[in-house]
Amino acid sequence: MDTSWMSLPRATTEYENGLDKFLDFIFSTEGKNGQISCPCIDCSNQIWVDREEARTHLQCVGFIKGYRIAPFISESCETPMLDAEDDMQGLVHDAFNGFGENIHENEIGTQNESQSMPNRNAKNFYKALEDAKKELYPGCKKFSVLSFIIRLFHSKCIGKCNDKGFSMMLDTLREAFPYASIPKSLYDLRKIIRELGLSYDKIDACPNDCMLYWKENSKKTECDICHTSRYKANENDPDDELTIPDTDKKIKKIGAKVLRHFPLIPRLQRLFMSSKTAASMRWHEESRTKDGYLRHPADSPAWKTFDFNYPDFASESRNVRLGLASDGFNPFRTMSVSHSTWPVVLMPYNLPPWMCMKQPYFFLSLLIPGPSAPGNNIDVYMEPLVAELQELWDINGVETYDASTKSNFQMRASLLWTISDFPAYANLSGWSTKGKLSCPCCHKHTKSQRLTHGNKYCFMGHRRYLPGDHAVRKDKKSFDGTKETERQPRGLTGSEVLDELNGFEIKFGKLVKTNPDLPFNWKKRSIFFELPYWKTNLLRHNLDVMHIKKNVCDSVVGTLMNLDGKTKDHLKARLDLQEMGIRPELHPKVQNNNKVYLPPACFSMDKKEKDIFCRVLKKVKVPDGYAANISRCVELKPPKLFGLKSHDSHILMQQLLPIALRNVLPKHVRYPVMKLCRYYKQLCSKVLNPNDLDFSAIIL
Incomplete structure (x- = not known):
């Protein structure tokens, strides 16, 4: 189908005629229940609309940038959708990597005695598919059991309903609708959703942030460094598990500190397994406008440098580029409680800008518990994530099903940079952002001065980053009374960082007091250097512009x-100006009554x-x-x-x-x-x- 009309002004007759032909084609091939996912800029293929509404949207705001009409391939449908917005059967097929796509609904449950029983994956698939088809109650055409459960659980998450209140609501719904297939408890509801994948792992951690009880340490009961117990103290239960008398039941002990790890690999695979997002994962290469302007991270020098250094990785457009962000927050909504929980979030940059920065595509990878911030010990909690990133960088990658091409490929992924505020920058990079060398860009060449009265460091070396003939370099009056003649300091490369920290071994933990004195402002060697490509990344750490x-x-x-x-204009600042001998018109003056008068500034x-x-x-x-x-x-x-x-x-x-x-x-x-x-x-x-x-x- 000719799509040249899409680039024409929307008020022209050619655009209107082309739009009518497009709607005829798309509704005859992909329309379901008289609706399609609208490809306009506002809806971004996320909202289902009828023909009239779709025409209005596309006439008013136009198509998504780079939108293409994919060839339609007819396929046999198992049963009609119950709701145009809830393609539960498609969701099940995507969740199980296309498993059972060619199985007709009449074949389910009709195995002969000579046939072997389905494996666990097949059983889960059949059960989920049955829930996707089963009516919520006899005669219900709006909801299936699965769609109702997902909608209900989604409302709980968005509305921040606690578990007890949600369980009481389930009890009320079962009493009001006795013939509806509503789960008996929140546990049963979560169990159904868990079968669709994307669960998380609980990893016990030392309460002093020394180590994780993970991999070879998974069976240990106390910390190797501080010898603190792995479990919450209970004098009556000395062993790992307690057996209840006259029963075979065992009560497992509770970990003193538990890290929640949300595996990254299955979440990235889900982006390709879903027919809704698989094609968009190639947008950065196939549909991005390449005119030298910055619209997407793929336009940045850091991305292009990475592609130049690793052409084998760049040759596959489906390989994933990631960004990592982390910061602490108080989950209790009150500042009177001192508590800091640290989420670690990943963003896939393959997606177009209107998708990759939206909440559905933010992957929570780690949830580091409080009550105190991990500080430099955050590397201990990063171990599971870094292990996954190393696996994703391996030349063999991870076998993944691409729903857009109906084929498998070896998916690889790389971490381009981190994003944080200035204090978290220190935790992620290993360079302390406090003290006289707190600037990570200037490194050992940081120019700082300790203010006598303000008791803070001020940094006046920023004029070095201006061109050599810039007038501000010679402006003594507006700054600290000196001219700036030095050149801009060169930033450290990853190899130079490793050379400075070579031979130093850092132990983690709140109680560790004997660590080697690292040069300059270094506090540790960042765990991200375990990634083979990290030292060659052009930009390893970013500062969040919203915080700044x-x-x-x-x-x-x-x-x-x-x-x-x-x-920032107070008595201490004025006294520091007086001591530095600059801006005499702002110096404080002592009056006859011994009161200090601060002359008003021009600002x-x-x-x-x-x-x-x-x-x-x-x-x-x-x-x-x-x-x-x-x-x-x-x-x-x-x-x-x-x-x-x-x-x-x-x-x-x-x-x-x-x-x-x-x-x-x-x-x-x-x-x-x-x-x-x-x-x-x-x-x-x-x-x-x-x-x-x-x-x-x-x-x-």
Whole structure:
């Protein structure tokens, strides 16, 4: 079918005629119950719509970038779908790697006595297929047993319903609908879902983060390093298991600390086994626009360098590129409880941008328990994940079924980089982000100065990254009173990192006190260097721009409005300026009554300017779903901002701050702030010109 009309303007007659022919074709081949998965930009093949709605969507917003019409292959259907949105039989086939695709429903359960019994995989498949076909209750055409269970469990997860409340709801549903096939308990419901795969493993860990009871250590009952018991203390149960008298039942002891490991390999295989996502896993190579602009990680120099170093890996477009993110959070919704649980999440970058950054394609790989953060000991918990990544890098890969080509292939995967905030950067990379050498880019060449009164390090070597003839290099007055003549320091390669840490052995654990003194600011050799390709990666660690933007936003707004606890312009800062001998107009002055007077800075808002600034933000209205109600974070009497979340700061910096500053502060103050906001807006745009990533442009 000719698809050249898709690139034409949507108001032309050729586009409308081509759209009508496309809808005729797609509804005659792939339409189910009068609906198709809409390929428009907004729906992204995720929502089922009828013909009229599909035509409206494609006429108004157009097709997904790079959309292609796949050739239709007719196949025999076992039974019609109960619901256009719930293809449970397709889900079962995808879950079992296409197992039983050629088995007709009449063949199930009709084995002769001479035939051998089905294996466990076959039994699970037949049971899941039966649940996918079975009506929830006699005469129900809307739900099958499997679709109802999945919908119910999905609601529990999204609504954050606890287990007890959900079990009570199941009891109520069974009483109200006695003829419906509803599970008796949450355990039975989970058991049915578990048969579809994607379960997780529990691995006991030393409570002091010394080691995992995994592989060769799986049978041990105490830690090799700190000799702490593996299990929670119970004086009456000295053994691993306790046998109940007069029965054969055994009560297993509870691990003192348990790591949840969600295996990565079956989750990556599921992306190819599912007919909904298999073709999209080749998007980065087959459908990506290649014009030099940055739209996707595949456009980055790091990706291209990796492909150059490993052409055998790059030759197979289905090989998976991954990114890893980790940070701590408090799962108890209250800051009065000190608890830090660390999830480790992986993202597959093969998918197009409108898919790879969405929640369904974030893979939770590890759930590291609290109550305290693992710190440098996070490498102990990373062992199962790194072992999987090593297996996925092996030249033989992992045999995987590709539903889009109806064939098996050897899937391989690589980890390109990590993403984190600055404190977590230290845990993942091994370079401490505290102290006088805290900059991981400058390494041992970090230029730092300890402030006497502020009791903090300040870093004034950032002008080295500007071009050699840049005017700011010679600007002594605006900085620390010196000219900058040094060149930009060269970043360390992976091989140089290994050379610096060669010969040092680090023991992990909270109670370990005897570790060798590592050079510079190193705290450990990162476990990611166990991956054969990690030392050649161009960019091994990234900083999360949302964390940075929130910190910058809080500091800028707090300083402009002189908010208590958030401003960077206070007495200690002024005393440090006086000691350094710079900016004499800001030095504190002692008055006759021995009170200290701080002269107002050019960037400080007066009472009227604060009122104007807050009133603008108080009246802001944004489209539903674009941002939170920022006006709730604005107080007029006294004027201040409070309670901004990360996304609120994101919208404030990119859109609202330049507007709110138009009628306040002098031009030489507000213009640099507006340029900074524009830089962040360009940095976070969907399409980015590499030439726009010149930070020096916002300084002038």
